[in-house]
Amino acid sequence: MTRMSWFVGAAMLSSALLSPSLAAAQQQMPPGHDMSGHEMGATSNPLGSEDHSCGLQSPAFCDTFDEPSPYISRTGQMNPSRWSVSRVNTGVNTNQGEINTWASTLAMHCKTPIEGVQPPQDYFMCGPEFGESNHFMEAIDDDSHYLYNDARILQPFDFTGRTGTIAFDVDAKTSGSHGWWLEVWIVSEPVPGPHADQGHIENVKDGIGVYFIDPCGLPVPAGDAGSGQVGVSRVDVVRNSSMQSTKVNKNTCTATSPDMLNHFEIKLSQNRLEVWGSDHMKQNFQLLSSADGFDLPFSVGYVNFEDSHYDAKKAGDGVATMQTYHWDNLAFDGPVLPTPRAFSVPDALTPKDSSHVNLGYLLSSGGLEKGPLNLAGVDLSGANSAMLTFNAYGERSVNYRLNGGAWHNYTLNSGGNWSAAAVPVDLAELQNGNNSLEFQSEGGGRHVVANIDLLVSAQGAAQASSAE
DSSP: OOOOOSSSSSSOBGGSSSOOOHHHOOOOOOOOOOOOOOOOOOOTTTTSSSSSTTTTSSSSSOOOSOOOOSSOOOTTTSTTEEEEEEEEEEBBBBBGBBEEEOOOOOEEEETTEEEEEEETTEEEEGGGTTTHHHHHHHEEOOTTTTEEEEEESSSSSEEEOOOEEEEEOOOOOOOOOOEEEOOOOSSSSSSOOOOOEEETOOOSSSEHHHHEOOOTTOOOOOOOOOEEBBOOOEEEETTEEEEEEEESEOOOOOBBBBBBOOOEEEESSEEEEEEEETTTSSOEEEEEEEEOOOOOSEEEEEEEEEEEEEEGGSSSSTTTTTTEEEEEEEESSOOOOOEEEEEEOOOOOOOETTTTTEESEEEEEEESSOOOOOEEEEOOOTOOEEEEEEEEEEEEEEEEEEOOOOEEEEEETTTTTEEEEEOOOGGGGSSSSSEEEEEEEEEESSSEEEEEEEEESSSTTTSOOOOH
16 A cells, blocks of 8 residues: 655644544543453464454463553553553753653544644554554654654563563554664563663663664655565664674565554564564565574563654655554563552653643752652552652762652663663552652752653562573
């Protein structure tokens, strides 16, 4: 299916018209939300599935997005008891009021262009009204920056002593390393927005990243369709915060088309990775890429699906700076590990101007500029561990405390850019219901925090396990 750039000459609709389901959901998220898992196992079906198995014979996790969340939270219409969503813009400039700034974007609501979309409405669902299965979409305008969003499955992925499979459907179009592409990161900690791209941002402690970035030597036309092919020519492994590119043994390309979903499967053990994929018609399922010999230092981790952008104006004349990706049937196999309860601080959503909104919170040595923050509806029943996760931008370290208790220090792991923190919390510092959260910068200067969650586990699932 060929298509002209959807935003050229398209009829523009108000973002309030995203869909009846989205409009009805624009309410405040209720205080707390439990997490639940599904029964699971192994093995795959190369053509994907719409039968609640997500293409796996016995999935440990599967989301077909049949039921949008009735409440809009930081995850948009995605279920906040199963997902955490983060948004990261590396172009922070606190002196100019750019505090994790997000631009309004044009977005494709299935087949309908919508203007003026801002977080958290940038993660949304549709399908049946257009004769398609319900699925989720996310949209970004890069606004000449390097930025990305991240959807993390809260349930841990266990591939201990085996080859695990991560399955997903997406219209994996790309314009190459300038413009837009997709990444999948499996990391050892439940941090928000894990990312490792030298020269831009490196905040992963231990993990492996798969880049659906190669336009396969084809020209990228104006618009949002990409080159029409995608390959996985890059795999990065991070050990103890040190990143290295891993040799890709094979790079076979497959066809893509907007709003036509490829089916992909990532098969991962501690020493080998394979990427299998179909074309946009879910045909020609084949091995696309492989890499081995990397010896991951963990075997239980967290799966992150990322939409990455880098100044698409440099990709070629007329290449769209905005992009909408369509996703469905996201899953993995293996043992079913318990999912932590997640309690989130909403994005700041402070208008910067008529077309930009700041998502982060500004802090100095005196504390938060607008604080303290609130973690609402915390449920500690049966809890035996907790973890605070957040992104912090700055040079040195930040202090944090809960409910007016003792201050704790976190040293930033990506000096001068966004760090990704997952720090244990003493249950004695928490209480049922509302919990206040404060931050202050250490050693002077102004810092920014964003994408803040409290993870509470009744069975120790808030901390990923490392392989022995």
